[in-house]
Amino acid sequence: xxxxxxxxxxxxxxxxxxxxxxxxxxxxxxxxxxxxxxxxxxxxxxxxxxxxxxxxxxxxxxxxxxxxxxxxxxxxxxxxxxxxxxxxxxxxxxxxxxxxxxxxxxxxxxxxxxxxxxxxxxxxxxxxxxxxxxxxxxxxxxxxxxxxxxxxxxxxxxxxxxxxxxxxxxxxxxxxxxxxxxxxxxxxxxxxxxxxxxxxxxxxxxxxxxxxxxxxxxxxxxxxxx
Numbered sequence: 001x002x003x004x005x006x007x008x009x010x011x012x013x014x015x016x017x018x019x020x021x022x023x024x025x026x027x028x029x030x031x032x033x034x035x036x037x038x039x040x041x042x043x044x045x046x047x048x049x050x051x052x053x054x055x056x057x058x059x060x061x062x063x064x065x066x067x068x069x070x071x072x073x074x075x076x077x078x079x080x081x082x083x084x085x086x087x088x089x090x091x092x093x094x095x096x097x098x099x100x101x102x103x104x105x106x107x108x109x110x111x112x113x114x115x116x117x118x119x120x121x122x123x124x125x126x127x128x129x130x131x132x133x134x135x136x137x138x139x140x141x142x143x144x145x146x147x148x149x150x151x152x153x154x155x156x157x158x159x160x161x162x163x164x165x166x167x168x169x170x171x172x173x174x175x176x177x178x179x180x181x182x183x184x185x186x187x188x189x190x191x192x193x194x195x196x197x198x199x200x201x202x203x204x205x206x207x208x209x210x211x212x213x214x215x216x217x218x219x220x221x222x223x224x225x226x
Contacts (some may be wrong), residue, residue, distance in 0.1 A: 001003045007173035037201045041120040044112035046213055047126055050220040051108060052101055062202065062210030083180075087153060089167040092177055100184050104131065110223065115196060122211065126222065127194040133225035135188035143186065145179040195222050 035042075037060035045057030049068055053075030058065070079100065083093045108128050116123035140146065156166065166172045198214040213219045 025108065025204045033201075034119065035201060035209045035211050037210065038114065040112040040114045040120050043124040043126055043197050043199065043209040043213055043219065044110065046216060046219050047110050047112065047128070051110065051128075051223040052104060060210070061212065062204030062206070062208065064205065065204070086149075086176060086180060087163045087166045087172070088176060089173060092173055096177065096180050096184075099181055103187060107131075107187075108223070109192070112197075120201070121214075122199050124197045124199060125194050126197050126219065127192055128223050129189045129192045130223065131225040132188040132190050136225065138176050139160075139183065139186055143183050144163050145182050149176060149179045190226055 012177045041057050041060040042062075045055045045061040045063075045106065048055035048057065049063075051224075053072040055061075058068070076097070079097045080093060083096050083100075086093075086096075088096065108130065111127045113125050113127075114122060115125045153166075157163070195218070197219060199211045200210045201209050204210050
């Protein structure tokens with residue numbers, strides 16, 4: 001689901017990255033200073049932001065909620081658009097996004113470990129189990145629950161029942177949510193893969209130094225569905 005919005009998301013995030021972190025240049029005058037937070041926590045924050053649009057490690061990146069607002073809104077917006085294709089009420093769309101995000105967080109199991117503790121350019125090993133893009137597409141087109149939902153929806157509409165009416169029908173909403181939850185539970189993920197992420201020092205908008213991936217685009221691409 002994230003794949004088709006990847007390039008737009010990256011363009012937005014990289015603009016914010018350079019604006020929020022001193023223009024994206026290494027602060028050589030402060031090279032002797034040590035960032036408060038470790039490089040592995042910073043890389044984990046970037047990876048989770050690219051994968052989910054949110055992270056509990058934002059402070060370790062030196063970025064603020066304002067810095068990443070556009071990226072978060074892009075990712076969440078695409079998910080809202082995707083789940084809104086189903087006959088779900090607005091509240092249930094939000095709930096299903098939570099179910100999907102929870103599945104991603106658990107199955108992707110993003111990990112970052114310090115491989116090289118260099119005072120200027122540490123290296124972090126980033127590991128992740130990405131969503132299997134081909135398998136997810138196949139599941140979407142062959143899942144019996146999804147097919148049955150489409151058939152039932154067509155029959156109800158043929159009888160004159162509108163989508164808006166179905167969105168207000170508690171029993172139908174429950175059935176649709178169970179169907180989508182079962183589909184999400186069956187999404188396939190790839191085996192864990194790892195990449196080494198060289199890091200550089202950057203100055204945040206608060207004037208403090210933070211670690212950041214030398215090539216943030218590579219980190220973003222690495223955590224996308226493969």
